Amino acid sequence: MRKIIIALLIVFMATPALAVDGNSLLLQIDRNLNPDSYEAYKKLINIEPNGKKKEFVLFTVKKGKDKVAAMFLSPASEKGRSTLRLGENMWLYIPNVGKPIRITSLQSVVGGVFNNSDILRLDYTSEYNVEKVEDMGGQYILHLKAKAKTIAYDKLKMWAQKENLVPLKLECLTEASMLVKTIYYKDVKDFGDGIVRPAVIETDSPLYKGYKSVMIFAKMKARELDDEVFTMTFMPNLDSLR
Amino acid sequence: MGEGVAIMNYKHLPIPRPPSLRKRKLFAGQIAPQTDMCNDVHQGRKNSNFYEIIKFLTLILFLLPLPARAQDEYSFDLSEIEKEIEKKPYTIGGYLELTPKVFWLDHDAAFYRLNFYDRQEKDYLDEYNVKLSMNGGYTKGISEIYIRSNINRTESGIDPGTDVTIDEGYLSVKPSSTLNISIGKKVMKWGKGYAWNPAGFTGRPKNPDDPDLALEGYIMATADYIKSFSGPLKVIAVTPVIIPVYDHVNTDFGVRNNTNYAGKLYLLLYDTDIDFMFLKGNSRPSRFGADFSRNITSNFEIHGELSYINDITKKTIDSSGTITQSTDDAKSFLFGTRYLTESDITFIFEYYRNGTGFTSEEMEDFFSLVDDGFTAYRSSGDETLLKKARTMKEGSYGRPNPMRDYLYLRISKKEPFDILYFTPSVTCIYNIGDKSFSLSPEILYTGITNFEVRLKAGFIAGSENTEFGEKQNDYRAELRLSYYFDAVQ
Numbered sequence: 010m011r012k013i014i015i016a017l018l019i020v021f022m023a024t025p026a027l028a029v030d031g032n033s034l035l036l037q038i039d040r041n042l043n044p045d046s047y048e049a050y051k052k053l054i055n056i057e058p059n060g061k062k063k064e065f066v067l068f069t070v071k072k073g074k075d076k077v078a079a080m081f082l083s084p085a086s087e088k089g090r091s092t093l094r095l096g097e098n099m100w101l102y103i104p105n106v107g108k109p110i111r112i113t114s115l116q117s118v119v120g121g122v123f124n125n126s127d128i129l130r131l132d133y134t135s136e137y138n139v140e141k142v143e144d145m146g147g148q149y150i151l152h153l154k155a156k157a158k159t160i161a162y163d164k165l166k167m168w169a170q171k172e173n174l175v176p177l178k179l180e181c182l183t184e185a186s187m188l189v190k191t192i193y194y195k196d197v198k199d200f201g202d203g204i205v206r207p208a209v210i211e212t213d214s215p216l217y218k219g220y221k222s223v224m225i226f227a228k229m230k231a232r233e234l235d236d237e238v239f240t241m242t243f244m245p246n247l248d249s250l251r
Numbered sequence: 252m253g254e255g256v257a258i259m260n261y262k263h264l265p266i267p268r269p270p271s272l273r274k275r276k277l278f279a280g281q282i283a284p285q286t287d288m289c290n291d292v293h294q295g296r297k298n299s300n301f302y303e304i305i306k307f308l309t310l311i312l313f314l315l316p317l318p319a320r321a322q323d324e325y326s327f328d329l330s331e332i333e334k335e336i337e338k339k340p341y342t343i344g345g346y347l348e349l350t351p352k353v354f355w356l357d358h359d360a361a362f363y364r365l366n367f368y369d370r371q372e373k374d375y376l377d378e379y380n381v382k383l384s385m386n387g388g389y390t391k392g393i394s395e396i397y398i399r400s401n402i403n404r405t406e407s408g409i410d411p412g413t414d415v416t417i418d419e420g421y422l423s424v425k426p427s428s429t430l431n432i433s434i435g436k437k438v439m440k441w442g443k444g445y446a447w448n449p450a451g452f453t454g455r456p457k458n459p460d461d462p463d464l465a466l467e468g469y470i471m472a473t474a475d476y477i478k479s480f481s482g483p484l485k486v487i488a489v490t491p492v493i494i495p496v497y498d499h500v501n502t503d504f505g506v507r508n509n510t511n512y513a514g515k516l517y518l519l520l521y522d523t524d525i526d527f528m529f530l531k532g533n534s535r536p537s538r539f540g541a542d543f544s545r546n547i548t549s550n551f552e553i554h555g556e557l558s559y560i561n562d563i564t565k566k567t568i569d570s571s572g573t574i575t576q577s578t579d580d581a582k583s584f585l586f587g588t589r590y591l592t593e594s595d596i597t598f599i600f601e602y603y604r605n606g607t608g609f610t611s612e613e614m615e616d617f618f619s620l621v622d623d624g625f626t627a628y629r630s631s632g633d634e635t636l637l638k639k640a641r642t643m644k645e646g647s648y649g650r651p652n653p654m655r656d657y658l659y660l661r662i663s664k665k666e667p668f669d670i671l672y673f674t675p676s677v678t679c680i681y682n683i684g685d686k687s688f689s690l691s692p693e694i695l696y697t698g699i700t701n702f703e704v705r706l707k708a709g710f711i712a713g714s715e716n717t718e719f720g721e722k723q724n725d726y727r728a729e730l731r732l733s734y735y736f737d738a739v740q
Contacts, residue, residue, distance in 0.1 A: 050336045057671055063700055066336060082336060085344055085737035086701045095485065098522055098546065105465040107454075108440040111524060111544045111552050113591050198329075208329065220671075227332045235428040236479030241524065242488040242517060243477060249395070249425055251338045 031139025031151060037174050038151075038167075039132040042206050046072040048250065049229035051079075053119060053128075058219030065119055067128065068251055070232070074135040076239035079128050080247040087119070091244045094129035101125075102244040109241045126161060133167075136160045147171050162189060173197070175206055190214040200229045335740070343738040345385040345399075350731045352378045354724040361621040361721035362649075365640055366409075368628055376724075378407040384465070386419075395423050399465075418467045431475045438468035439492065441515060441528055442585075443542040443554035446659040446680070447603045447652070449583035450540030450558045452530035453492055453513050458651055459659065459680055460691065460709075469494055469501050486519035496534040505534030522546070537561045550591040557584035563607060566646065570619035572639045581606035587659075595666070601659040608655040609647070611684045615716045617648050654718055656683035672698035687713025687720050703733040 043049070053065040065087060069079040075096040081087040089104040092112075102109040112125065119128070137153035137160075153165040163184040168177045179192040191214070194207035210224040237243060238250065354376045357363050367373070386399040398420040404413045421435025442448030446459040455466050473492045479485060492513040496504045504511070511532025518525045523545040531537045540558035547553060560581040567575050587601035609617075617640065624636030640648075647653055663676030674695045681688040693707040709727035713720025 050332070052332055052335075055671070061698075063672070063698070066332070068336070083737065083740060084700045084735070085740075086346075086697070086703060086733075086735035088344060088735075088737060095519070096522070097549070098519070103463070106440075106463050107438045107466065110445075111443075111546060111554070111589075113546060113548075113550045113552055113589065225329070225332060227329055227336065237428045237477040237486075240477050240479060240486045240488065241519070242475050242486075242490075243428060246425060246431060248338075249390070 029142045029144070029149070031142045032134065034142060034149065034169075034174070035137070035139050035151060035153070036132075036134050038169055038176060039134050041173065041175050043071065043229065044204065044231035046232060046234055047229060048232045048234075050082075050227045051128075052223075052225040052227070054223040054225070055119070056221040056223065068247070069128070070234055070238060070247070070250060071130075072234045072236070072239060074132060076236070077129045077131060078239055078244070078247055089245075089248075091247050092125060092129055093239060093241065093244055094125075094131070095239055099125055099129065100241050100244065102241075104245070109244050133165070137165060144171075148177065173205065188215055190216075198226075200226075202231055204229055204231070339739055340391060341387065341389045341739065343385070343387045344736060345383065346733050346735045348380075348382040348384070348731060348733045350380040350382070350729060352380070352727065352729040354378070355726040356723060357725045360723055361618045362644070362723040364625045365621050365637060365644060366723060368625055368637055369634070373408070376408050378405060378409075380405045393425050395425070397421055397423070416467060418465065429477050432472075433474070434472045436468045436470045437473065438466055439471070439473065440466075441526065441542075442540070442556045443524070443526075443544045444556050444585040444587060444601060444603070445589075445599050445661075446601055447585055447605075447657075448556065449585060449603070449605070450526075450528055450542055450556050452528060452538055452540065452558075453494065456650070459657075460651065460678075460689070469504055471495075483521050484518060486517070488515075488517040490515040490517070494532070494534075496532075501534075505532075507534070509533040511535070536563045552589040553587070554589075555584070555586045557582070558606075560607065565607065566643070567609065567613050567616070568620060568639065568643050568648075569616045570623060572620055572624075572636050574639075574643075583607065594664075596662060596664045599659070599661040603652075603657045603659065605652065605655050605657070607647075609653055610655060614648075614654060614685070614718065617643065618716045618721055652680065652682075652718075654682055654684050657681065658683060670696075670698075672696060682713075682718045685713065685717035685720075687711070687717035689719050701735040703731075703735070705729075705731040705733075707731070 048068070048070045051067045051069055053067065055063045064084070065081060066083045067079045067081055069077065071077040076094070078091065078093045080091040081089065091102045093100045093102075093109070099112050100109040101112045133153065136156055138156055139151050140154045141152040143150040143152075148171055149169045151165075151167040151169060153167060155161075155163050162181040164182040164186065166180040166182065168179070169175065170177055175197060176194045178194065180188055181190040181192070182188055190212055193211040195209040195211060196207060197205060198208040199205045200208075206226070206229070208226050210226075212222045212224075213220070234250075238247075356367075356373055356375055358372065381404045383402045384399065385401075386397070388395055388397040398417065400415065400417045400420075402413065402415050405411055417436060419436050419438055421433050421437045423431060423433040425431045439453040440448065440451060441453060442450040446457070446462050448454070448457060451457075453469065453471070455469075457466070458464060471492050471494045473490060475488055475490050477486065477488045480487070492515075494501060494504060494511040494513065496502070496507050496509050496511065498507060509532050511530060511534050513528070513530040515526055515528040523543055526542045528540045529538065538558055538560040540556070542554065542556040544552065544554040560583075562578050563581045564576055564578045567577070569575070583604055583606040585601055585603045587599065590598045590600075592598070620636055621640045624634075624640055627633045627635075628637055658681040659679070660681075661676060661678045663674055665674055666672065667675065674697075676693050676695070678691045678693070679688055689709060689711045691707060691709045693705060696704045707729045709724075709729075711719040711722060711725075715721075
């Protein structure tokens with residue numbers, strides 16, 4: 010009887026760690042990664058197995074759960090191109106073409122490993138539910154499940170630093186738990202106004218052996234933006250926000 | 252969606268990639284240069300030069316994917332990036348483009364006879380084009396001045412020369428994110444079609460063979476007013492346009508000494524882009540249109556477009572050279588889709604009904620006129636019929652895709668054979684009415700920063716008296732080398 014009581018006590022004592030509200034934790038991680046509404050610059054670097062690199066610089070703005078837009082500042086061949094995501098709607102504007110066209114989220118506007126959604130990222134909480142949280146001492150491991158079938162990866166496994174609640178590593182998995190991509194969050198930097206987050210994100214994939222993509226963040230800051238900024242008609246004018 | 256996480260649905264994408272007298276002809280003549288003829292005086296020397304250039308450019312093309320500089324990890328300095336992204340009040344940029352082309356001519360085709368009957372017979376034409384496109388802008392407060400111009404030098408046996416055009420040049424004022432007012436020369440493209448835009452009332456027609464080419468604008472005053480909402484109707488945007496047509500102003504838009512009014516209403520409703528547009532004025536017949544575009548799934552998009560033109564006058568010519576004018580309403584429409592497969596192949600497919608187009612019989616009459624005119628010229632030197640035909644060619648008969656029903660299919664494969672930034676594609680334009688078609692394979696490589704290489708060929712198939720069968724050329728090859736620059740960075 011005493012053994013049973015001790016066993017029950019151990020179970021009950023262990024419960025607080027399991028009782029972490031995963032979705033609240035994920036929301037906190039989202040807010041630590043970026044303010045709800047913000048502007049930022051990103052440098053994308055595609056690195057090929059032979060060391061050859063191609064770089065892109067973008068200005069990006071985001072508002073709320075489903076609005077994000079980006080404009081290429083360099084290289085010259087891409088300058089002025091802009092992309093807009095409004096929920097699951099996506100458009101691409103190319104200055105030479107002269108009008109925005111609707112694109113599918115599966116396309117890539119930059120070539121290489123990055124695709125449209127790498128550039129037009131929404132919050133994790135807008136697309137994933139937390140199924141399980143593991144407490145690993147200094148880290149949490151969050152097991153995320155896509156809210157809808159249309160979402161890119163069925164599952165995500167996220168390692169997050171307990172101390173500051175920012176991700177360290179993210180594995181993107183298929184429904185059959187096949188690893189598609191691993192993302193590493195590096196170089197935590199103070200961007201000011203309370204934004205302390207990784208400035209560098211590296212991505213590799215067993216499906217793209219030898220290839221690597223890097224995203225470097227700069228000048229991220231909270232910013233109030235009008236909803237009209239996130240419209241097809243405004244796309245050619247994104248540069249006026251800078 | 253996660254940081255740096257692709258939205259690709261990998262559940263369904265398990266294997267992404269790293270990176271008569273006349274011959275009846277098959278694959279005959281395409282894209283006649285729309286120019287008058289002149290004597291070719293240096294053909295032999297130029298031919299030799301041409302092949303040297305082609306050899307050289309081909310060598311460059313095959314070397315492009317090879318540069319392998321051993322560079323290990325990336326490195327960066329945030330302060331350097333911050334300098335790089337610093338906004339300047341002015342921008343200066345553009346591209347330099349070199350485009351050698353060769354056309355293999357079809358001596359039996361109607362358009363060859365029309366263009367060459369009074370010239371020395373040729374088996375092929377070579378053409379070299381150098382284009383410098385510059386754009387610049389200056390921003391102060393809520394105002395911006397923008398200009399885009401081209402200097403185009405063409406060396407050719409038929410129409411050499413230099414053109415300087417200002418494609419765009421306007422002042423825009425943006426008092427808020429909801430309002431943008433512009434005045435000046437501006438490109439305004441309406442419609443959702445990829446190859447054709449029957450509802451593109453305020454712009455110049457696209458070349459379906461190269462729909463992404465930058466076009467010249469018209470002088471106009473316009474504004475965009477945007478309003479966002481929550482709910483099924485997410486966005487409304489209103490675009491009024493005024494297009495004046497007077498001496499020296501938009502002279503090719505239509506009848507002069509008129510001011511034309513156009514407008515577009517855009518709605519994002521239930522995740523569907525919807526536009527309604529109109530053009531009213533005396534320079535062109537009044538017209539109304541609508542279009543839509545919607546993603547059905549994350550890799551499948553559909554679109555459509557229609558236009559209704561009131562009382563449009565159509566000129567036809569019969570085989571004896573008699574011109575007939577008729578006035579009627581014209582209805583044009585287009586349906587299309589864009590589909591991306593699991594193996595990263597993009598299909599763009601469109602059906603286009605051109606309500607202003609010629610019937611097969613009307614085109615046959617035109618070709619018969621050229622045929623009879625050519626016979627008359629050969630036998631008696633009488634150019635009357637051919638000159639009439641040339642005049643009509645400069646009008647509607649010589650425009651791209653002048654007939655009624657077309658299918659368009661473009662298939663492109665992103666980065667096959669592990670070659671990053673390499674995109675091969677093939678495009679087919681099929682004339683349903685006469686069953687002739689063009690087929691254009693193409694490869695594009697963008698792996699070197701700011702440098703783009705495109706190699707394109709054109710083949711056509713069509714029997715006698717068909718649109719593609721009567722084009723000037725049998726085959727065509729074109730290499731386009733583009734270098735983009737940003738003079739401010």
